[in-house]
Amino acid sequence: MSDPQPAGAAPAISVALCTHNGARFVRRQLAGILAQTLPPAQLVISDDASVDDTVAIVEQELTAHRASGAPLPVVVLLRNAYPLGVTANFEQALRACEGSLIALSDQDDEWEPDKLERMAAYFASRPGLGFLHTDATLIDDDSRPAGGTLFGVLEVSDEERAAVHSGRAFDVFVRRNLATGATAMVSADLLAAALPFPAEWVHDEWLAIQAAARDRLDLSERPLTRYRRHDENQIGAGDPTLRHKVGRVLGRRGERNRQLAVRSRLLADRLAGADDVPGEHRALAEEKAEFEAARAAFPASRLARALPVLRLARRGQYPRLASRGRLDVLRDLLQPA
Secondary structure, eight states, X not given: OOOOOOOSOOOOEEEEEEESSOTTTHHHHHHHHHTOSSOOSEEEEEEOOOOSSHXXXXXXXXXXXXXXXXXXXXXXXXXXXXXXXXXXXXXXXXXXOOSXXXXXXXXXXXXXXXXXXXXXXXXXXXXXXXXEXXXXXXXXXXXXXXXXXXXXXTTOOHHHHHHHHTTOHHXXXXXXXXXXXXXXXXXXXXXXXXXXXXTTSOHHHHHHHHHHHTTOEEEEEEEEEEEEOOTTOSSOOOOOOHHHHHHXXXXXXXXXXXHHHHHHHHHHHHHHTOTTSOHHHXXXXXXXXXXXXXXXXXXXXXXXXXXXXXXXXXXXXXXXXXXXXXXXXXXXXXXXX
């Protein structure tokens, strides 16, 4: 995707910042949000029952910013008495956002100073865009470059990028998610179409697949976030090492296939009733649901499951519907019960 230059009237932007025991890093992230070249009109902070000093640090930073005389967005601070979990906490934060564009924020990353300005420019250049996610630079606990980018860790291929840019994002996202919420911006009307979030899906994956199904998703290769990788990440990208890949193939069959079947069925049923989703996308979502249901029903015995696995493989469904394509054929054949 080309990189449009910021220009014209800026839309009202909300930021949804979710926190949970984030005292180590939240001050830096909040300071970066408040120092944006295009300041947000609203900042919604939803704290998920932190037991450390997260909320106190947020309040200190807001007070210091106000005392400096710098403009302060409308601030909404939500505090959960008990933890809702990542997806429900983000849904709560997003429901409180009133901007026409909403940027999602984790507590432990850092933003480039012009992130909001550049992302708003993308939306201005693409009428109808509902969800944009970008690449990110990886950093360590001390904010030093950790080497590589988020798209590199996720092994986003040139073919996948080209498909997304050419309007075939749903073909990509029905196989696997490429979007990381900490890098994303969503339009208010796309959010309305995606609500409520099913508990079985992570919030950013659900928003991205809903946008892709409506041909309203794009990505940018420009890193606008410094994505922190550390041991306390609740959700994050893992290293695509050979050992990791072999472990995925040979690891015991557990809940993963059942969860994929449940998630795929939820998606197909939701899209089936959506008038703004093209018929071919609804059909592909239904095929995906049936494919994952068949995989979840494979016999425990490797020998007994060989025939049904090869039957699906002969239909050519693995390259189109499985997250790792033909590699998942080996996975389904070789995984122990």
